[in-house]
Amino acid sequence: MTNAESRPGFICIHVAEQGLPVCLVEHSTPINERDSGWGFYCGADGHEDGELRITNLERFRNLDPDLPHLLDPVPEGSIAWRSAKDKPWVVESSEGESSEATTN
Numbered sequence: 001m002t003n004a005e006s007r008p009g010f011i012c013i014h015v016a017e018q019g020l021p022v023c024l025v026e027h028s029t030p031i032n033e034r035d036s037g038w039g040f041y042c043g044a045d046g047h048e049d050g051e052l053r054i055t056n057l058e059r060f061r062n063l064d065p066d067l068p069h070l071l072d073p074v075p076e077g078s079i080a081w082r083s084a085k086d087k088p089w090v091v092e093s094s095e096g097e098s099s100e101a102t103t104n
Contacts (some may be wrong), residue, residue: 006056006057006058007030007034007035007036007056008034008035008036008054008055008056009035009036009037009038009039009040009054009055009056009057010038010039010040010041010053010054011039011040011041011053011054011055011059012040012041012042012044012047012051012052012053013051013052013053014041014042014044015040015041015063016053016055017053020042021042021063021064021084021085022040022041022042022063022064022067023041023042023043023083023084023085024039024040024041024042024043024079024080024081025038025040025041025067025070025074025079025080025081025089026038026039026041026078026079027039027074027075027076027077027078027079028076028077029076029077030076036057037076038057038071040063043081043082057071064085066089070089070091073091074091075093077093077094078091078092078093078094079091080092
């Protein structure tokens with residue numbers, strides 16, 4: 001486990017509590033040394049604060065076998081998304097560039 005993975009990130013309740021697949025991953029600049037900057041979401045628009053939970057990234061490893069492989073190709077300021085669990089990940093940089101993520 002890397003140092004970043006031992007720090008907390010956000011996860012939406014739809015993934016954490018309802019079992020929906022992660023379809024959106026955000027890697028923001030951490031706000032302090034305790035923050036990972038990571039967010040894992042179902043892909044729905046406009047999550048309210050009450051729909052988010054804070055948890056260690058270690059937990060995300062168990063949600064989907066592809067998620068640990070996204071930690072490297074999604075640099076700070078970027079997002080990764082997919083239209084469904086069985087679809088490929090697309091990584092979009094903060095500069096607007098897109099590429100398909102290799103997760104195997």
